[in-house]
Amino acid sequence: MDFRRHPSTVRRRTALLAAATGLLVAGMSACSQGSSGSTDVALAALPSSDQTRLSAYYDQSPKWRACGTSGFECATLKAPLDYDKPSAGDIDLAVSRKKATGPGKRLGSLLVNPGGPGGSAVGYLQAYAGIGYPKKVRARYDMVAVDPRGVARSAPVTCLDGKRMDTYTQTDVTPDDAREQQQLSTAFEQFASGCQTGDRVSKRVLPHVSTVEAARDMDLVRAAVGDEKLNYVGASYGTFLGATYAGLYPERVGRLVLDGAMDPSLPAREMNRQQTAGFETAFTSFAKDCASRAGCPLGTGTPTRQGQRLKAFFDELDRTPIATGDPDGRKLVESLATTGVIAAMYDEGAWPQLREALTAAMTKKDGAGLLALSDSYYERDPDGTYTNLMAANAAVNCLDQPPSFSSTKEVEEALPAFEKASPVFGAGLAWSALNCASWPVKATGEAHRITADGAAPILVVGTLRDPATPYPWAKALAAQLSSGRLLTYDGDGHTAYGRGSDCIDGAIDTYLLTGTPPKDGKRCS
Template sequence: MSHPAAPRRPRAIGVLLAGSLALTGCSIDNPFSRDAKVTSTPLPSTAKVPTGQDALAKFYNQTLTWTDCGGPKCAELEVPIDYAKPDGETIKLKVLKTEKRGGGTKAGSILVNPGGPGGSGVEYARYADFIVGTPVRKAYDVVGFDPRGVQDSAPIECVEPPQLDDFLGQDPTPDDAAERQQAVTIATDFGKACAANAGPLLGHVSTVEAAKDMDILRAVVGDAKLNYLGKSYGTYLGATYAGLFPDRVGRMVLDGALAPDLTPEETAIGQARGFDTATRAWAADCVKEGNCPLGTSVDEVMTGLSDLLTKLDKTPATVTGDARVKKLTEGWAAYGIAAAMYDQGMWAQLTDALRKVVASDDGTGLMNLANAYAERDASGAYSGNMMQVIYAVNCLDAPDSPDIATYVEREKKAQEQAQLFGRFLAWSGLTCGHWPITSTNKPAKITAAGSAPIVVVGTTRDPATPYEWAVRLADQLEAGVLVTMDGDGHTAYMRANSCIDNALNDFYTKDKVPADGLRC
């Protein structure tokens, strides 16, 4: 299944099926209205060009022009498309700053990223009150940016919405040679469309380049060091920054960790295990509540879900109220189930949706969940470009194999470890296996030797970024500190766990590093 995901109330965007997930029900006004009031801020004296980067002086020395955008302030940051050619073409990245509230001395800025790749940091920072604790809001400006290729920063859009519908709804579990060849064709055609429509930027949206953009933003907003909150894929972005600029790491929190040395196969199988673990937790709750539509034990429910997806592969269910999608395919159904695993508050919605599919072949409820996953509404409009740019980033960061046999073998391994999601995630790298841009990047450990302490947070039953990845990243970082939340759902900070929240609030505001191994 070579697809991704999206935010619900601003939280995190996970990495799923070569993509991401975070269910977002927030709607915001355009922060870059042409009627916005323009104000200019002089370049802070602390925004200096780092040693050895004189070729980038014009970027480090730029002055942001801030506009009022309904409370927060907005600006555009200019960066080179290709860091190897700093005098070449440039793009502008959208930036949003929600200023600290309350009196007292400002501690600086916290740069935030919700994940993806493809999540909007601009939208995320707008909801600062929900993503950082009150003590942090009183001490810091919260700054977010749309990374290169994302949303309002030269967005990469490969296909039109109807074609994206077809791409996301495709058969995620090809069963025979003909279906596998069709999957290759779909993956290849999608990549060709990206190359045709994205231009030269398609080869320059890697995480390393986004991290370099972050350092320019750090300097331009006047921070000597980067204070950072990254969730899900945002942890990979933060770790990459730390590896490039360890001496510029300030107070950094990586929540819902993605270890940078994971191979595509390890990522696929690890996520499959993670989603299966989360689904079993939902199944236990479904059985406990009674009248569970798929069985009276966890094993029965898991088998029932597998059987239902197999049935939908052959005979899709009916969808009503959607402008374009009239049938719930196996692909859309898998997205719907996965969406509910990000937050246990959605479990009841999933149970109800499944009950209607089983009882009356009505797939509308499950399609609604899938739409939330895809940042899509019933009119067929997508609110962002995450479901497309996610491939552009992932395929540069971690190229995969073009060989069908690789995925057939990966499927066997994945199914041995994950009954439900193994098959889907085994095929998640196929698009990157046929990507039109050749990349020599390879997954690798990051130690960030010499950095300040970096807090890595893992949740024990996180579906998208399994807990063992947090352990792995914390072990690799020379100054890694592991904090654990024993619970369900994706990421931990600001999810109603006071132990986690207090520890991270104190880290940001009191420079009190949590005890390594703290468990909440």
């Protein structure tokens, strides 16, 4: 429903099917919602006395244990539910690591986060980063991950069970009249209500899953593993998490890689609109590639014409869903088909799968392939259960910034701008951004710049045709950070590290191993 994330499962499955998170975004001050500009307010560093005040948490020693995945250890750390009121109680943070394999001098720990918000960092570490990162990096670093608060194993937010999630994901997000608008608003209200009423842990943690709080948790992990400074690789939303850490603790910044960067200075509505344009850019690349191949389901001609064909197909599904063979009886409706196409935009390695799925759906009325892509995006398992990705995604986003839209009227007024950004996806993405309007917890953050004055060099990576984190965001974040260094990948897909560019991988590996960043503005293909 809300595409503001890096889909860890799609990326893992396509990349590990063929190679490596969610929806995306967040932000945190003086910008009114819906403004098209950025803010001049900067995130302030925390005082050094903060660690002393929280010494009970900083003095923890993790009790590592085997956790079922060969070569990995797991532990649980305590964090205050409310950093302003530590007496309010604790939450448990799930941490995992894989020790440095050698040879070479150990460089400390390398914390990784795949994005989201809502992607499981522990799952990402154990399924990909701990075995798929370059051997020379794994040789020198203990690979470490912590599920952010509210996510997966760390006091997870829960909202709807599997059957109700199935209904939710099939809700029409391109309403044609007032009745359908009300149905969409009701779906968002029921989802939000479920997050607060369905689970005791969820209700308790819901007001305390902001990115600032998750970044403060990372500092507890840094201390627990014995590092003076944090070394970190964050993708997508993980770049916002890493940049927030740098803003709060600039003197504790070690080697930070922010890949697929976000611009925290953008208000939520403008961020959604720019991301909508990013998906259009990615679709244009896919369409051009598809047209060059025999049997392209979108035909030949310009990407504009191909987009019109795809939009017409979506409209047809809105009227008449098609069969999927799903054992739970789900048909391919417009919302699921749109999600399936968007999922494949994150990784050009998924384009062949998307061509096959579109061919089957458009010519044979077989929606199984697009449903499979949609399910991977939502992290729905074959047994009908979902991870808490979607719940955590909404919980973090709706706390980090005021809602993009507060009413259906506001969405209607913004539709022309979104449809101009993407004739194919604009309407659906605009209406999906209504999801925080009825959120039960008031936002605690707003858009702001992050400068991290005094931090060591921070490497910001942007991909020119990234769908979810448009390239201008990387330029903006690198410019905001006082020590930012921009590395550009002339390529497709979401994020750049580990996607096959020796130039990108070499620059990042050198930085992680030696601390020397590439020259600011370096470009790779």
